[in-house]
Amino acid sequence: MVAKVMPEIAEKDGYKFGFNDNDNATYSYRTEKGLSEDVVREISRVKNEPQWMTDFRLKSYKHFLEKPMPTGFWGGSIQNYDLDFNDIYYYARASDRPEADWSDVPEYIKDTFDKLGIPEAEKNSLIAGVGAQYDSEVVYHSIRADLEKLGVIFTDTDSAVRDYPEIFQKYFGTIVPPADNKFAALNSAVWSGGSFVYVPAGVKVDIPLQAYFRINKENMGQFERTLIIAEEGSYVHYVEGCTAPTYSTDSLHSAVVEIVVKKNARVRYTTIQNWSTNVYNLVTKRAAAYENAVMEWVDGNLGSRLTMKYPSVYLMEPHAHGEVLSLAMASDGQHQDAGAKMVHVAPDTTSTIISKSVSKGSGRTSYRGALHVYPGALRSKATVRCDALLLDEESRSDTYPLMDIEEENVNIGHEASVSKVGEDQLFYLQSRGLTEVDATKMIVNGFVEPIVKELPMEYAVELNRLIELQMEGAVG
């Protein structure tokens, strides 16, 4: 019955991914609610992991216990929420291994991804490879045969531990160490699933690899771990989408993403986050870019109850370039605390942060950004631009830019603006026949255009559609 009732509730909110399949879901294994050293050991045991990973998890769990809830830069407002770490399931497995053929994926899980349009996109060759994660485990993974022949690896992270131990162990946990922050430590202790991508030198993956993350279970925690390594002169675009059912109690998504972009390589990482509004989304994403490398984060946050996410780029060698395009949209009851972090370590490095946020009703957006220029990072050039759009009197937006510039010979630009959807703009468009709702949509779509135009066509269409869903009932 639940499965039949929930979608209706969800659709009232305009969230069309709110269905669940609890009627059909059978978990072959799951840990008890709550977190303890035993639960951490148990996850490692069930996964049959090598000892070094078990040790890594236990050490991370200690960091998790010791670390305070993040304050200051990493995020400001988590203390105001009633997130209870003991009310979460840390691991649940519905399937014993990732399949490479949709027909081998359990029917009810396949149905879920069908509804989300994932197999369809693969069939239509819109993507070069797909990964699909359902709660804790990756249930499906595939990659185009020609890319595999070129040595491109796109698999789930658990398989990578087993199948590519050398390269995996060399990079895992080096970009985001477990002690980085409480949620990185938590992820490091209980991580499961995620993607492992390896692109050999000189290989350019022409169309995006896509990963799809789905939380199905109530009070579930999803802790995927993604590691991307782009060797010299390579290129890859990785796209992830996230949804969850609408429950009355909260779920937790706490991922860690680590990316290594070597000399002359370029990586673009695009996220369209559309979690239901009962999900805490607390994610650490970081990349290291080496000589003349380019790292681009395109980060769209539309869903979740609270998101705290600041993709960062460490510019390690000369002429590395980092870019973050951040889009946040907060409707009633949501707080998008998003932004970016750029760290200029080497000379002649450049970075750009463009942040656009839209708040509606009791929704709140915060831009939290950090710019750090190390001594000796001569001629570094950094540009930060953040624009906030408020749709009504109640909505709210704040900006917390942090700058730590330890070099004089640099070029730093920062611009910020907050604007309201103006009576005059609405009247202008209405006088041309647009209804108030359509006029507001047009203003919002125009506002986010600089980010949407960076997305591949299908994602741009999807994003515009999601924005329109959120805008329904925005006025009137």
Next chain:
Amino acid sequence: MADELLKISGLTVAVEGKQILNGVDLTVNRGEVHAIMGPNGSGKSTLANALMGHPRYQVTGGTVRFKGEDILKLSPDKRAAAGMFLAFQYPTSIPGVTMVNFLRQAMKAVRGEDVPVREFREKLLATMKMLKMDEQFARRYVNEGFSGGEKKRAEILQMGILDPDLAIMDETDSGLDIDALRTVAEGINVLTTPKLGVVLITHYQRLLNYIKPQFVHILYQGRIIESGGADLALQLEDEGYDPIIAKYAPALVGAGEKA
């Protein structure tokens, strides 16, 4: 009566509690051009905005009928769909929205149905050509970074695309050099068909050298104090507003200014 388009009776309008229009009467038939002139602060722009339904302009009394129907209860988009159009004195910008996208959606909204791409494109290109606008113009964001002349041209372009029955032009001549003024005026003249009624709000007489009104009305202190033919505008150019104001309220002479 058969051609009656707009009938304003005893219209009073307040802005933020302050009464600006004190009882305006005006009837516009199809095929007629009415110029509304008056010194600054007489209520010209208030009349334009109130007719189109700007929420800041509160109608406190009187009636406005358009094609025989009371429109005061209608939202601005419904008034647009009914065939009313306002060319703004200060059009606002809509960043990130291209002119072509905006015009297409507006045309669809006013018609109440989809417009075939080809038909839209042809109409757009023809109207832009008539207004001496480069094709690239359609790719720019609505009014974003437009010069004064470009903004006014863009307003006339919208009028051409939306094909209204009533066009209210609010100081369309302001801020234009003589060449731009001529182009805009020619555009309005081309778009002036026997079905169209025009309310031309202007501070200066010079636009009327290019667009000939059949009727000229003087708005002063929220009322039309004098109506006449095209010659009234010429008289204003020669003598200023004072003689007319003197006739209406001798004590106020000097409060007006030269047209």
